[in-house]
Amino acid sequence: MSTLTGTGMMLRLTLRRNWLFWSLWILGLACLMPLTASQYDTIIPPGTDPRATLDPLRNNPSMLALLGPVFDINTKGGFVFWRVGGFASMLAGMMGALGIIRATRAEEEEGRLELLRAGSVGRHAPLAGALACCMLACLALAAVTAAWTASTGLPGTGSVAAGAAVGAEGLLFVGIGAVCAQLFESARSARYWAVGALWGGMFLLRMIVDGAGPEASYANLRWAIPMEWGMLLRPFAQERWWVLALPVTAFVLLVAVAFRLESTRDHLAGLWQTRAGRATAPGWLGGAWGLAWRLQRSTLLGWSLALVLCSAGMGSIMSQMDKALAANPQMGEMLQKMGGTANLQTAFYVAMTGIMATVAAIMSATVLVRLRSEEVHGHAEQVLATATSRTSLALSHLLWAVPVPCIVLVAVGAAMPLVQAQRNHDWSLVGTYTRTALGLLPGLVLVTGAMMLLIGWLPRLTGLVWALLGWTMFCTWFAVLFDLPDWLVRLQPWGHLAHLPRDPMDWTAFTIESALAIALLALGLLGYRRRGIPA
Structure with a gap:
């Protein structure tokens, strides 16, 4: 044959x-x-x-x-x-x-x-x-x-x-x-x-x-x-x-x-063989929390380094933007059409932070979807056959899927203007765009909550989260070029949040979206406790 x-x-x-x-x-x-x-x-x-x-x-x-x-x-x-x-x-x-x-x-x-x-x-x-x-x-x-x-x-x-x-x-x-x-x-x-x-x-x-x-x-x-x-x-x-x-x-x-x-x-x-583990391990690796860290550590470290370094690199490229804007006032008009503001510096940093927020959400979804993949491959059943509860198993992955991407997004906001701040001796830029990232955190948690809700109640439809993120990327990059209704463009996790310093802070939207995100996480955990495993 x-x-x-x-x-x-x-x-x-x-x-x-x-x-x-x-x-x-x-x-x-x-x-x-x-x-x-x-x-x-x-x-x-x-x-x-x-x-x-x-x-x-x-x-x-x-x-x-x-x-x-x-x-x-x-x-x-x-x-x-x-x-x-x-x-x-x-x-x-x-x-x-x-x-x-x-x-x-x-x-x-x-x-x-x-x-x-x-x-x-x-x-x-x-x-x-x-x-x-x-x-x-x-x-x-x-x-x-x-x-x-x-x-x-x-x-x-x-x-x-x-x-x-x-x-x-x-x-x-x-x-x-x-x-x-x-x-x-x-x-x-x-x-x-x-x-x-x-x-x-x-x-x-x-x-x-x-x-x-x-x-x-x-x-x-x-x-x-x-x-x-x-x-x-x-x-x-x-x-x-x-x-x-x-x-x-x-x-x-x-x-x-x-x-x-x-x-x-x-x-x-595979030709690249996985390294053999140590003969002994610390006690904290013996539970669901330690197992989740062992499974997620490479993903977390890789995503974190990539996002922070990429953000710093983009910021270094923009260190000449003030000079470009002064020499070419038409650029402000172009940016106003494409980015929503004539201030080149603000438009760039706000837009890039928004894009990085979506990428951080992809990181969070990638981490949390491991909970579902462990179930599909039969590993979750083996863990749950021990004294580990379903809540502990789910929370062990949520521990890494929520706080770490949030910390990374804040670090992205701080790292992006570093070169510009050093060049202009204006370190207030770091604080300004750190606040930009902080203002976008509810959208990131909302995406994670949506993923947890699907894993808990409709695990076969977890791919819908990727469609949501794809739509968000389209809105961020391209929607401004088209005559789409404003309500449609805002129909995404970051659509109603204030993008500081371009927008005034909207505490109502921040609070409502944060509460909705927490509610989705709680409902997802409830569904995960009640449904059959594997589903």
Whole structure:
């Protein structure tokens, strides 16, 4: 029997099990450029010179760091791709990495692949089928993005290049995710390295390199950052089609490495072996609280360091914003349209703190969802068979899912303006934006409460929290560009909270949302005590 026997069947099975995952990602990413193009005339009214508004952004370090290099910002297509194309490409990479790990290591970890391999299925067929499914998804993303973007009236060639840039980044991270799925023995570790370490590391490096501007001595380092290859294709700006060879070649090499690694490891094992534990352990590790810390410590430390360091890095990039605003008053008008205030410093720090609040909520949900995964894998039953109560088990995870992300968010608010404060000798900025973060804490706890409520009463629907967070990210990044009703934009965890110092403090909203968050946590705990385990 060939090692690829049954690949077609595995492809069909993977498509059947993951069609919703891919459909939501493809539709969500493909709509970004068309929606932005539809609102271009709102930002640049017809008959006006776009250079008056957009030229000041060309060399602004903060905008370059956030959105990537500028090639032809004064055309509609060039502006649209610069505004959201790089962001869509990066998210496509996350989609590819999560998708391939979901279809390979996660399936193996849950025991499904072992059942399938008991039949007439070759050793490499599951991986080949998953890779084929991911390739089709990336091609579909490229095609839908290109067609949808071209339908807005943008040039067809540039639209095809934009779709290819987004799809190629997804394909590249499919290869990275496939290798990580062979290296680590759990889907959790594979996702951490593919998305956290590699994707997150590339994103931070890209911000540093691009923020320095095209004249920096190390500007050419962007060619060594795979996350940036899609942008360097230059859609709508004299496209460089040969750049597509970089992600495609990298994908082919990574796939070859993944197949080779799969041939050398045992089923359920990873090439990166988990270290053996100590022969003895302190007494505090013997209960549910110590077990939760042992399970969550890597996640907590990784997320905490990443958020604080990323925040400090973004703040260092913005250390020149006062100079940029003084030299280019049009930038204030641009920011007023896109960020809600003409004060560049306030707009940036408030917006970035809001984004980081959503990321901290993702951290909190990731920590708490471990309570559900322990139940699915049968580990919770073993713990509950001892003297440990359900309340203690749930609280042992909530201990890390609520206070730690809240502390991290406050640290983010304090770390972001540090460089600016040092440069201006104005340390009151640290206190100002620490208060910004403190004012957003009820939204973070509300997301955790929603996750606990679902785990307690509707555990199969915990994925709804990720939809809520996705909507929040859309509202933070893109809703200001569209004529959406204000009530709809505010329909998210941070929509009614005051974003200091831009808004006056609203203690009523703060108190009501805090009470609602605590009520959701309590109701979730009640449901967890009453329902069957496993559910």
